[in-house]
Amino acid sequence: MAIPRAAKTQRRTRIQEEKEELILEAALDIFSQNGFRGATIDQIADAAGMSKPNLLYYFRTKEAVHRQLIDRVLSTWLEPLRAFDATGDPESEIRSYIRRKLEMARDFPRESRLFANEILQGAPRIEDELKGPLKELVDEKAEVIRVWARAGKIARCDPYHLIFSIWSTTQHYADFDVQVRAVLGQAHSGDGRFEDAARFLEKLFMDGLRVR
Amino acid sequence: MAIPRAAKTQRRTRIQEEKEELILEAALDIFSQNGFRGATIDQIADAAGMSKPNLLYYFRTKEAVHRQLIDRVLSTWLEPLRAFDATGDPESEIRSYIRRKLEMARDFPRESRLFANEILQGAPRIEDELKGPLKELVDEKAEVIRVWARAGKIARCDPYHLIFSIWSTTQHYADFDVQVRAVLGQAHSGDGRFEDAARFLEKLFMDGLRVR
DNA sequence: CGATAATTTGACCGCTTGGTAAAAGCTTAC
């Protein structure tokens, strides 16, 4: 008699881990393409190769799936910013931050779109994460940038808007991929566009931040 | 006996114009907040102060509302790019393009989010516009930028990625408004953030594009 | 006014949706 949803026992089964992984992977596909409201449990269950009630055996609600997905993805998503090193060389730290963010846009576009969808629609489910952990991390790194600017190592600029502009330019290649490809046309829609973008962005930010 | 949906007569009524306007205005609110699938006809009808069947008297389907909204907004949205003048001074043309795009993000955030939602979800309903009119316009302006670069008036750079970066940095303040506000905190969430952003972006692009 | 067309509404339909119940099938440990 399976009274409880998987997890009455403290210990998680092998099957539980496998299936939850499968569900989250499928949910990432569906949520990132359709947003929370636009995605259906049936779609996700289908993509995960199981029935709807079976999925609901592992996650109580659609929101629970989404919740766990967001939590998991958020931490990996902020990794590049966390790696921003106050003791490193300013120019190369910023350069490598741009490069890493762009690589993430290329390699994990679904994760990027998941967040974009969420924030675009008012972030009803992750407001706390934005105002808490995210803000704190950005505050910390903004201070680093400000110190660099004061020390004359990079041009004086608003560190928050610098971070926003790096986020937006890099994530653009994941979130607005369809538009980018449509505009570039077939000729430049290969993976080369990421290298072109990297070259352009590095030059833009390096020249824009150089002390003059 | 009202056999046809409004428009059997060639001439549109005063009421027709008013109500259609009202519906599109309400639909902009709802669609931009929830995306196409996430929005319901009931929500839009409510926001427009009428019943669902009444809304469907003016627009045959939900998609028809969305369609007309997109068509209308697209042309105004591209206005700043169209205004890009090949005969003008490169630096001031680019500077004023950035400023105008940022003003649009501030003054018409719903329009920006409507597109962002659409493109994020694969642009199923506007693919043709992207590959047709949009691409042609961008191609034309990219050529202008390339000529400027060849003439040594601005730094050599990939014109397409330059345009993408202007789009993304400016629209970020509309599309990711919630995140921007969460990170900046209450202190900087006033309208001042647009002036700060303008200052930052103008410096970034001007220094990044200056011939050196 | 009165007739005709334009507008609005309430009731309704078929389908999809998130979620439940209960029983059947499967694993695992003894």
Next chain:
DNA sequence: GTAAGCTTTTACCAAGCGGTCAAATTATCG
């Protein structure tokens, strides 16, 4: 093996959805 718990499925429900219909109401114009 067998009993206990874990997993999966079939059948189902209530609410929400896009959209229709016909009747009621209102505006327009001679």
